[in-house]
Amino acid sequence: MKNLLSLFLCLFIVNQALDAQKIKGSDTVLPLAQKEAENYMNKNSSAYVTVTGGGSGVGISALLDGTTDIAMTSREIKFDEKLKLREKGKTVVEKIIAWDALAVIVNPSNRITKLTREQLEGIFTGKITNWKEVGGSDMKIVVYSRETSSGTYEFFKESVLLNKNYMASVLSMPATGAVIQSVSQTPGAIGYVGLAYLNGNVKALSISYDGDNYVEPSYENAKNRSYPVVRPLMFYYVKTDEQKVKPLIDYVLSAEGQNTVKNIGYIDVN
Numbered sequence: 563m564k565n566l567l568s569l570f571l572c573l574f575i576v577n578q579a580l581d582a583q584k585i586k587g588s589d590t591v592l593p594l595a596q597k598e599a600e601n602y603m604n605k606n607s608s609a610y611v612t613v614t615g616g617g618s619g620v621g622i623s624a625l626l627d628g629t630t631d632i633a634m635t636s637r638e639i640k641f642d643e644k645l646k647l648r649e650k651g652k653t654v655v656e657k658i659i660a661w662d663a664l665a666v667i668v669n670p671s672n673r674i675t676k677l678t679r680e681q682l683e684g685i686f687t688g689k690i691t692n693w694k695e696v697g698g699s700d701m702k703i704v705v706y707s708r709e710t711s712s713g714t715y716e717f718f719k720e721s722v723l724l725n726k727n728y729m730a731s732v733l734s735m736p737a738t739g740a741v742i743q744s745v746s747q748t749p750g751a752i753g754y755v756g757l758a759y760l761n762g763n764v765k766a767l768s769i770s771y772d773g774d775n776y777v778e779p780s781y782e783n784a785k786n787r788s789y790p791v792v793r794p795l796m797f798y799y800v801k802t803d804e805q806k807v808k809p810l811i812d813y814v815l816s817a818e819g820q821n822t823v824k825n826i827g828y829i830d831v832n
Contacts, residue, residue: 587621
């Protein structure tokens with residue numbers, strides 16, 4: 563009886579190992595990937611999926627060294643990253659699993675409700691240092707950003723700062739939750755987070771890219787693209803692993819999986 567039990571446990575462990583999948587990368591995608599994995603495992607008893615964050619760059623690096631099956635990112639893979647993967651004989655496949663509106667947030671006590679892209683550029687590059695310069699109170703602006711390994715950091719720099727460098731004194735946070743907490747506790751603070759992370763502890767600003775039309779970040783405005791700071795959220799995998807990861811990705815892109823996207827707070831791809 564003991565031998566049979568041991569055999570059963572061994573077979574179970576082997577089966578789990580064969581079906582085990584690892585997803586790693588973007589903290590923005592993290593809550594979505596965790597919920598999708600949970601639902602997928604509930605529907606597939608033999609499946610075992612682990613999900614960890616760390617940033618989009620961390621996910622791509624893990625894909626490069628073979629320690630993850632799927633890299634989740636909030637930015638497109640870079641040319642040099644593709645090159646490194648190709649040098650290792652790895653061809654990557656990109657799947658857009660959701661869309662996200664990147665919200666600019668301030669402390670709720672801040673009377674500012676809207677900013678232009680040019681004003682945001684000035685604030686995050688250090689040219690604008692006091693809220694009175696943009697119609698607010700006489701108060702120093704405290705700028706919070708994600709760290710450089712973050713896809714959110716990269717996307718904000720590209721889309722909002724037009725690839726200009728962040729100010730030298732920017733306060734880099736290791737995770738989105740840390741940005742939310744810091745901004746909620748600092749009256750003069752400003753930062754940026756994915757739409758799904760918004761809560762009552764911070765205030766999201768309306769943004770204008772043309773200086774006239776200010777739009778707030780919301781599901782509807784991101785869906786119809788009237789909100790200007792919208793980006794894709796992606797899964798990357800190595801082509802040779804397609805058979806292994808396809809069932810999970812197909813589930814995420816299914817009607818049920820995309821309903822989870824909306825429930826989490828992001829925008830479905832359909």
